[in-house]
Amino acid sequence: MKTVKGGVCAPKGFLAAGIDCGIRKNGKKDLALIVSQKEAAAAGVFTKNLVKGAPIIVSQKHLKSGYARAIIANSGNANTCNDNGLEIAEGMCELVERLTDIPSNNVLVASTGVIGQKLSLAPIENGMPDLIDSLGQNSDDAATAIMTTDTYKKEAAVEMILDGKTVRIGAIAKGSGMIHPDMATMLVFVTTDAVISPALLQKALLFAIEDSFHMISIDRDTSTNDTVFVLANGLAENKPIIEEDADFELFKTALLDLFLLLSRSIAKDGEGASKLLECQVTGAKIKSDAAKIAKSVICSPLFKCAMFGADANWGRVLCAIGYAGAQVDIGKIEVSFQSSAGEIDVCKNGEGLEFSEELAKSILSQDEIIIKIALNDGTESATAFGCDLSYDYVKINGDYRS
Amino acid sequence: MKTVKGGVCAPKGFLAAGIDCGIRKNGKKDLALIVSQKEAAAAGVFTKNLVKGAPIIVSQKHLKSGYARAIIANSGNANTCNDNGLEIAEGMCELVERLTDIPSNNVLVASTGVIGQKLSLAPIENGMPDLIDSLGQNSDDAATAIMTTDTYKKEAAVEMILDGKTVRIGAIAKGSGMIHPDMATMLVFVTTDAVISPALLQKALLFAIEDSFHMISIDRDTSTNDTVFVLANGLAENKPIIEEDADFELFKTALLDLFLLLSRSIAKDGEGASKLLECQVTGAKIKSDAAKIAKSVICSPLFKCAMFGADANWGRVLCAIGYAGAQVDIGKIEVSFQSSAGEIDVCKNGEGLEFSEELAKSILSQDEIIIKIALNDGTESATAFGCDLSYDYVKINGDYRS
Numbered sequence: 001m002k003t004v005k006g007g008v009c010a011p012k013g014f015l016a017a018g019i020d021c022g023i024r025k026n027g028k029k030d031l032a033l034i035v036s037q038k039e040a041a042a043a044g045v046f047t048k049n050l051v052k053g054a055p056i057i058v059s060q061k062h063l064k065s066g067y068a069r070a071i072i073a074n075s076g077n078a079n080t081c082n083d084n085g086l087e088i089a090e091g092m093c094e095l096v097e098r099l100t101d102i103p104s105n106n107v108l109v110a111s112t113g114v115i116g117q118k119l120s121l122a123p124i125e126n127g128m129p130d131l132i133d134s135l136g137q138n139s140d141d142a143a144t145a146i147m148t149t150d151t152y153k154k155e156a157a158v159e160m161i162l163d164g165k166t167v168r169i170g171a172i173a174k175g176s177g178m179i180h181p182d183m184a185t186m187l188v189f190v191t192t193d194a195v196i197s198p199a200l201l202q203k204a205l206l207f208a209i210e211d212s213f214h215m216i217s218i219d220r221d222t223s224t225n226d227t228v229f230v231l232a233n234g235l236a237e238n239k240p241i242i243e244e245d246a247d248f249e250l251f252k253t254a255l256l257d258l259f260l261l262l263s264r265s266i267a268k269d270g271e272g273a274s275k276l277l278e279c280q281v282t283g284a285k286i287k288s289d290a291a292k293i294a295k296s297v298i299c300s301p302l303f304k305c306a307m308f309g310a311d312a313n314w315g316r317v318l319c320a321i322g323y324a325g326a327q328v329d330i331g332k333i334e335v336s337f338q339s340s341a342g343e344i345d346v347c348k349n350g351e352g353l354e355f356s357e358e359l360a361k362s363i364l365s366q367d368e369i370i371i372k373i374a375l376n377d378g379t380e381s382a383t384a385f386g387c388d389l390s391y392d393y394v395k396i397n398g399d400y401r402s
Numbered sequence: 403m404k405t406v407k408g409g410v411c412a413p414k415g416f417l418a419a420g421i422d423c424g425i426r427k428n429g430k431k432d433l434a435l436i437v438s439q440k441e442a443a444a445a446g447v448f449t450k451n452l453v454k455g456a457p458i459i460v461s462q463k464h465l466k467s468g469y470a471r472a473i474i475a476n477s478g479n480a481n482t483c484n485d486n487g488l489e490i491a492e493g494m495c496e497l498v499e500r501l502t503d504i505p506s507n508n509v510l511v512a513s514t515g516v517i518g519q520k521l522s523l524a525p526i527e528n529g530m531p532d533l534i535d536s537l538g539q540n541s542d543d544a545a546t547a548i549m550t551t552d553t554y555k556k557e558a559a560v561e562m563i564l565d566g567k568t569v570r571i572g573a574i575a576k577g578s579g580m581i582h583p584d585m586a587t588m589l590v591f592v593t594t595d596a597v598i599s600p601a602l603l604q605k606a607l608l609f610a611i612e613d614s615f616h617m618i619s620i621d622r623d624t625s626t627n628d629t630v631f632v633l634a635n636g637l638a639e640n641k642p643i644i645e646e647d648a649d650f651e652l653f654k655t656a657l658l659d660l661f662l663l664l665s666r667s668i669a670k671d672g673e674g675a676s677k678l679l680e681c682q683v684t685g686a687k688i689k690s691d692a693a694k695i696a697k698s699v700i701c702s703p704l705f706k707c708a709m710f711g712a713d714a715n716w717g718r719v720l721c722a723i724g725y726a727g728a729q730v731d732i733g734k735i736e737v738s739f740q741s742s743a744g745e746i747d748v749c750k751n752g753e754g755l756e757f758s759e760e761l762a763k764s765i766l767s768q769d770e771i772i773i774k775i776a777l778n779d780g781t782e783s784a785t786a787f788g789c790d791l792s793y794d795y796v797k798i799n800g801d802y803r804s
Contacts, residue, residue, distance in 0.1 A: 051724030051732050051752075081720050083753050115717025116754040224721050301703070302799050309800030315517025318483050319626050322453030330453050350453075351485050352518040391793050397704050398711030 007139025007155030018145030021127025024076035047226035054085025066198030175266030212259035267385035272393030289326035290382035296324035298386030312360035409541025409557030420547030423529025449628035456487025468600030577668030614661035669787035674795030691728035692784035698726035700788030714762035
């Protein structure tokens with residue numbers, strides 16, 4: 001397995017485009033399109049929030065066949081909680097049909113941005129010819145067009161050999177705010193040239209999100225529009241993956257690796273974030289307890305503030321472990337902080353250790369911090385990804401809608 | 403029922419004191435004592451965090467008899483996650499015994515402040531004579547001495563007539579950060595001169611916290627030291643409350659009223675808060691759903707930031723309703739915002755309404771905001787209390803320990 005360039009255009013037979021059609025007022029790109037040359041097996045996971053964006057309803061309908069050929073998405077408006085959302089989401093798919101040979105029910109759709117405002121089809125309709133004309137090896141444009149408060153675009157691609165054939169998986173994603181995945185997360189669009197059945201594609205997707213997107217939290221707010229789509233167009237011509245064999249294992253592991261790259265990228269670019277927090281919990285009796293603890297720590301506002309201030313306030317780590325809802329023996333817990341500047345042990349047997357405040361400050365002043373928690377009570381582990389809580393989170397979200 | 407002055411000294415037979423003994427470095431008061439003239443029925447509730455402060459372990463032991471005469475508490479150090487916590491907590495109770503006629507196992511103890519640092523008995527021992535000398539009608543001193551990042555002291559008292567006798571309940575509290583009660587909350591010390599059995603006192607306490615302290619959240623961090631103590635010394639000489647009769651109903655309702663006063667006071671003074679948020683949910687099928695939704699909204703960091711910015715971003719209210727884990731029909735939901743500047747409807751049938759942004763801004767610029775959510779699906783209701791998320795929360799918590 002190795003990483004390659006090209007994002008969603010790294011696999012064979014995928015084109016992408018991203019343009020500014022005028023939904024966002026600030027001249028930023030706001031409309032993205034990904035097209036497969038041939039019909040692709042398709043899978044998706046969506047938010048569990050009861051308030052669901054209209055694009056989710058439409059995409060779920062279009063996914064029923066197990067196949068799709070295109071993904072259209074806009075930023076600047078979530079097309080959620082308004083009275084014409086379904087009409088607009090369907091309309092976006094129909095606009096793709098009108099200018100291509102792709103039937104509208106073969107198009108998946110997603111929207112991200114402010115909730116509760118009407119989205120007009122007019123700018124999208126006006127922009128469509130330009131969008132279609134721009135289709136090419138333009139994964140980066142598509143990645144840019146789905147950004148909201150993201151400060152950089154997220155794209156990645158990996159390559160593996162299956163059955164002697166080179167198979168690639170590429171993806172773009174957007175994260176930033178309202179990130180606390182429940183079932184799926186933010187927007188992630190994945191392409192692959194693997195030959196795989198829709199059922200196994202869905203299965204691989206569910207496997208891969210569990211340890212990646214499900215383990216991110218920026219702010220504990222589960223979005224109304226979380227969506228992950230995967231399109232597999234089969235152009236790699238590997239032996240078809242139609243059962244859970246070694247090739248399937250390789251494929252789903254590659255998908256997980258790709259998702260972990262994106263998860264770290266999304267967490268590090270959380271709204272207002274100045275650093276990535278990675279909480280590694282080991283030695284749990286059961287995995288779900290390790291996961292609960294890892295997420296509890298990276299979700300704690302008090303701990304996130306301490307990390308922003310590079311303050312080795314490990315008491316807040318223990319506090320978050322204590323209310324995680326997991327079974328743990330507090331008296332066995334060890335905690336240490338690690339970064340490119342070194343590693344420091346701060347707690348053993350559930351009690352504080354003497355440590356150099358100077359070294360701790362230096363370790364916590366880096367932009368990627370690992371919080372290691374050893375429970376010493378079993379063999380299960382889990383890792384969660386988050387970010388610090390800064391003034392900028394408040395600034396961005398105190399004045400987002402206006 | 404009416405409110406009266408005097409805090410924990412409003413009921414007959416209680417004295418209080420608060421001094422600066424030097425635990426906190428900034429010259430603020432840090433040691434509080436409340437003493438009852440005679441032995442009192444005692445009740446308590448404590449944090450459900452698995453990491454429990456040493457004072458909680460000691461107080462639980464001392465509460466087993468159902469009776470107590472004094473509460474000693476310090477701020478500046480939580481006496482939690484260190485290797486001599488139990489010894490210090492016991493030591494604080496023994497210091498009370500040494501200078502009074504109160505046996506140490508009749509003393510309840512609480513600590514609040516930084517987790518994971520050793521607390522020395524020396525400053526407390528040195529301060530004890532002064533603390534004892536200061537005992538008097540000094541509820542305000544005791545309330546001040548338990549403050550951490552609180553910006554004002556919390557005390558309240560109410561009066562009722564039971565069986566022709568005037569009965570009073572008084573309390574002091576501290577809140578501010580790490581507030582997301584689970585079973586109990588922060589520190590609350592309650593005194594009453596009612597004659598009531600320990601069992602019914604505990605029952606009244608559990609009733610009263612349910613709709614008050616359990617419905618506050620500042621930052622979703624459940625503290626390791628949450629404690630509510632109640633002492634009932636019987637000096638009001640009412641007919642003893644030993645069964646669940648009309649007097650018991652009156653007493654527990656008065657206790658709830660008192661707790662609601664304190665809850666609003668604690669929420670409004672959340673760390674960095676610039677305004678109180680009160681989320682009133684009505685029309686739920688079952689009460690627990692109403693409570694889940696009310697708490698989900700006041701816990702949402704995105705919504706809290708919007709309130710800080712006086713931005714009527716009701717989409718974030720709907721988003722938080724959607725992930726609350728409650729059964730709701732999104733299509734029936736109505737949302738409005740209310741304050742001293744008026745009331746404005748922003749959402750009906752789960753969709754946005756046209757509204758005056760100017761009026762909304764004016765309403766949300768006040769310091770007490772009510773978020774009204776009508777689910778139109780039943781008759782149950784619940785109210786939760788919280789605060790906005792401001793730059794100052796980050797500032798306070800990015801640099802607390804140092």
